[in-house]
Amino acid sequence: MDRRQLLGLGLSKLWLTAFGAAGLALVRPAVSEGAQAAERRPDRKPAGGGTTSRPRLVMLDPGHGGNDPGAIGTRGTFEKEVTLDIARDVARILADRHGVAVKLTRHDDRFLALDERVALTREAGADLFVSIHADSAPNADARGLSAYILSEKASDSFASRLAQQENQADRFGKPGSVGGGRIVKDILMDLTARHTRHASLAARQILVEGAGKELRLLDNPMRAANFAVLKAPDVPSVLVETGFLSNPRDEEILRDATARRVVSRVLAREIAGVLSSPAFA
Numbered sequence: 001m002d003r004r005q006l007l008g009l010g011l012s013k014l015w016l017t018a019f020g021a022a023g024l025a026l027v028r029p030a031v032s033e034g035a036q037a038a039e040r041r042p043d044r045k046p047a048g049g050g051t052t053s054r055p056r057l058v059m060l061d062p063g064h065g066g067n068d069p070g071a072i073g074t075r076g077t078f079e080k081e082v083t084l085d086i087a088r089d090v091a092r093i094l095a096d097r098h099g100v101a102v103k104l105t106r107h108d109d110r111f112l113a114l115d116e117r118v119a120l121t122r123e124a125g126a127d128l129f130v131s132i133h134a135d136s137a138p139n140a141d142a143r144g145l146s147a148y149i150l151s152e153k154a155s156d157s158f159a160s161r162l163a164q165q166e167n168q169a170d171r172f173g174k175p176g177s178v179g180g181g182r183i184v185k186d187i188l189m190d191l192t193a194r195h196t197r198h199a200s201l202a203a204r205q206i207l208v209e210g211a212g213k214e215l216r217l218l219d220n221p222m223r224a225a226n227f228a229v230l231k232a233p234d235v236p237s238v239l240v241e242t243g244f245l246s247n248p249r250d251e252e253i254l255r256d257a258t259a260r261r262v263v264s265r266v267l268a269r270e271i272a273g274v275l276s277s278p279a280f281a
Helices: 004-018 021-040 078-097 115-123 157-172 183-190 196-213 248-256 258-274
Strands: 058-063 100-103 128-133 146-151 219-225 237-242
Touching: 058 157, 078 100, 078 258, 100 219, 128 258, 146 157, 146 196, 157 196, 157 219, 183 258, 196 219, 196 237, 196 258, 248 258
Parallel strands: 058 100, 058 128, 128 237, 146 219
Antiparallel strands: 146 237
């Protein structure tokens, strides 16, 4: 029985206890979508015959897009363009060098609500969700890569302000078009299996420690806050700030195509390392 099946069983029992048969009916569709998507992906067959488990699937989420530009640097660099370029390159490297299956929440310049990004991830049956950003920091001196996981209580005021800023992205959507499923997601998050959070913690640590060998890190680079985009209850999720466009030096790096290739290579390598770690066995 895999992680998603165990989570589904636990959620079903908890909902049945709390709400009776009506509650069970509510939770089943939300859990089964991801499981069905995972079953549709064929197992890989090794050259010697037989089958192995399916290749790991990563959902990469380029932050912002469409009429939501995200942060805009002092030199006019758009976060939505930086994140899409990095995500595309990370996807290519993961597939070509590491044999990892990859999907993107968006492949072009379009707006996606935060709930939509979560739903796409669950429907795909992803093993890991990585949201890629290059935001404005609460202070202009802040620079360097950092990673965040979900927590109802923020690790610090810096992370809290970033989450508040990110969670406002839905204001760029059409009125009434987003947010409908958020109450249910919050309830499901309260019932999430411990190991989803454990895997998210492990992913954050591996990504930051590995990236720090080549890239500059933010002070205290491992943080947590209530990011809406990280609320898939059955998919380990991490938000990575590749740098901050509010800092002139970070903007200079992130607007340079060659420098972005380095960031992409490092992220792809560390994401592959996350998937091969014991937390994802």
